[in-house]
Amino acid sequence: MKVNFMRISVNTTKRLRLIKNLADAGVVLKQVENQSDNVIKFTIKSSDKQKTFAILKKLCYNYSVEWDCGFKSLLSALKMRLGVAIGALIAVVFCVLVSQTVFFVKIIKVEYVDDSAVKAAVMKSISLPALRNNIDLQSIRKNVLSLDGIAMCEAEIDGNNIVVRAIGASDGYDAPAQNDIVSQYDAIVTKVIAKKGTITKKPGDIVKKGDVLISGEIMSSDGAGVLEKVQPEGEVWGKIVYRANAAVPSTYVCKRRTGNVRRRFFVTYGNLRLHYDKPFDSCDVEIKSSAFGLILPLRYTCVTFYETAFEETETDTGGEAEELLSDIKQRASGRLLETKIMTENIGGGYTLLRVYAVYESKIS
Template identity: 25%
Template sequence: MIFFKLWNCFGGYVIIKAKGEYVERLLNQASVNNIFLWDIKKISELELEAKVDVKSYFKLVKLSKKVKCKIIVVKKAGLYFLLSNLKKRKIFVLGIAIFILLMYALSSFIWVVQVNVNNDELKQKIEKDLQEWGLKPGINKYYIDKKYVIDKILLNYNNISWVEIYFKGTRAIVEIVPKGPAPSLKEKNPCNIVASKDGVVEEILALNGEAKVKPHDFVRKGDVLISGNINLGEGKGALQVPAEGIVKARVWYERSIKVPLIKVRKEYTGRERKILRLQVKGNEMYIYFSNMEFKKYEETLLKRITLLPEAFGNVKCDLVLIKEYDEKKEFLGVEQAKKEAKEGLEKEIEELSKAGEIARNNMEFFLDNDSNAVIGILNLELIEDIGQKEAIK
């Protein structure tokens, strides 16, 4: 049956509506004449809906006249009709093809060169030099020799310690780490660079000290990444220095969010009252000027006056606005709950990605029948700098 439906998706089929007193007879005649109908739905005693392939449709029309039934085409579906429509709109199809080819061609070119460095003067100089070295808007990214450009930057700028170039869409991003100033007396204190969290090392650059890990090593929080203890050789002891460097690692995060299928929302009635609230050493007492009839309400602090300071009893008087509301239950449904869960996880991604570059993210959603809610689970993979300084004990 599945194969049959797939075959008709390619060959084309129509959704028809048959009307008349003898629709049942039409079905019998179709069966006798080997006309196959599927997804038959009876709308009323005189009306039904069904699907039939293109070739059988014309046979069915002839039969319908014999049994005095009227056939209406509700919808044409399948590859057959799609191709027929495209044949009639050759210019449109050609336009789409040209557009796709043009977009593919344009995406292979660099249109923006972005230099990331915390020095505006240095940034302007490098941007100017990159133009001369061939890294500029309008050039095909596959013709750019990244090693050549990196070497040029390092040779021409003595105040730069590290350069990386990578492409993101039509942008060429040049990451630059300038050499830091000579350490102050406080910064001269010997220290290690240790892992601030678990992860797999992607890249390590030891500017001062000795690297203790290499790319693809798994490290745990607290592991020494760059040591401030430098071994001077056999019998010469060790030298302690303030370790400096960058350690980028692949870090994993998991977040979850639960969205109930039935949400309780507040619907304000419009009834409001202002009351006084006395606070004495953390204890509260409400002063009502008439009977309080609100069953459910929300408090908003309008004004606070300190009657006695903390040394003399800490007495405060608050003017509070009371707003009445009713609780209304709203059925979201699975799709809407899933949508809200997805939006919540996207906010988590936005927040977490501030720490580094997203390498991979995956969202999964499932219905929890016990709690009557949709649960969304996010697995996020970031590449971030996990190094932090720790004094050598």
């Protein structure tokens, strides 16, 4: 339905008489449709309804309004739905408010940690429930780390929870040195430049995220002890493998034109709808028309039918692979060394596409 329009159904066998009277009155008909021998339907502007109703009454034709999408009708409908709209708005506001509110504290610990002490330290910084934006995670970490026996602490907001991960310091736990240079990625080391400190990994070594690359401990020549601790300086580069996967249809159906063409020509009055039979089971239809009547609104119309057929074609995985590689490039950094594309038929009409990209970049 279009705004400011209405659709009318009229019972009459004298359609041309009705159309001519409406045209003389300046009423523009749209979407004219002949339903049966004595029913015609059309759409008019809401501003023309008074003139249209007057003509229908004058001609003594029975009619009915199928729908009216005028501004007054819309306003009336909006008033009726105002209560529903207000209720929906309140529900949306409530959902947004709840999604931005934290209600609970969740403690994840690695032994030697007192849950109640950690929770008490967290509650010094906040009062639940609390809005996400009002929570100071740095203050929570500081309070938890101030407890005896706490070596490390992480705090984050997950849904409606504050998740606190606390690691206790004990004889069985070695906290990593704060001045070590560690790997930020899983990688293969390609180059190490150490200005100060002890190199712990060499080119060709496989490292995991968090592995120490350059230590701040200067060891004795025999490796028996630590001579001194320094702030290490240097850079470590390595090969990082980025991956992207996607399941794509093994085949797809495409439509093509066979070359068979048929044309039919019609002379129509006004905007009366054309009725024609398609010469092909499957075809594209192209309609071109032009007015030629000097007095009557006559139109000359050419309808062209292009026969079509559907074919099943194998999916071009190259295009899909390029899209996955483009996604990798957006999140990767450094120099692209090589790419590898692998496909695997996983059944159900789908192919699993795997794209690997190897970058050399700074990992420290």
